[in-house]
Amino acid sequence: MLSMQELKELEQKVKDVICPVCTERRPDGTCELTEQECPISVHLPRLVQIVSSVHSNRMEDYVQKVRDDVCSICRTTLSPRGQCNWRAEGHCALDAYLLPIVEVIDDFLVGKASIPSPK
Ligand code: SF4
Ligand code: SF4
Structure with missing residues (x-):
């Protein structure tokens, strides 16, 4: 379980990798999403749980x-028929860039695990 501060740190690490290549990023570096929050930010705690438990x-x-644990509760973007528009x-950064997101989260968790706990 990550602290709020660790989640913020991890969110920044993920965004540092994903935002520069994300199709939702404008040429001026800002995000195209104005009425919705980035799905990576919204669902980061569940993504951490997934990376911690899947190991595949x-x-x-x-x-x-992700379909089972994240998309199932991502109500704002699910259509009435259960499909995600x-x-x-191709507008969901969480779905489009899942592989590098998983890699960044996994690296972060491995880094945290290798830090010895205070005696
Ligand atoms: S949608 Fe998310 S990942 Fe993509 S540019 Fe916006 S904040 Fe970055
Ligand atoms: S694919 Fe759709 S339902 Fe799943 S996280 Fe992205 S926006 Fe939400």
């Missing part, structure tokens, strides 16, 4: 877990 070499396992149109 298969990306499909992470994708399925954002995902279908």
Whole structure:
């Protein structure tokens, strides 16, 4: 379980990697999303739980877990038929960049685990 401060630190690390390549980023460096928060920010605590629990070499396992644990509660973007229009149109950064997101979170958690606890 990460503290709020650690989550903020991790969010910045993820954004440092994803925002520069994200299709929602404007040429001036700001984010296109104005009426919705970035899905990576909204769902970061659940993404951390997923990376902590899945431990797989298969990306499909992470994708399925995200569908089950994140998309299922991402009510603002689910259509009445349970499909995600954002995902279908390639606008969900969480879905589009899941592999590098998982890598950044995993590196962060490994780094935290290797820090010896105070005696
Ligand atoms: S949608 Fe998220 S990842 Fe993409 S540019 Fe905006 S803040 Fe960055
Ligand atoms: S794919 Fe859709 S439902 Fe899933 S996190 Fe992204 S916006 Fe939410």
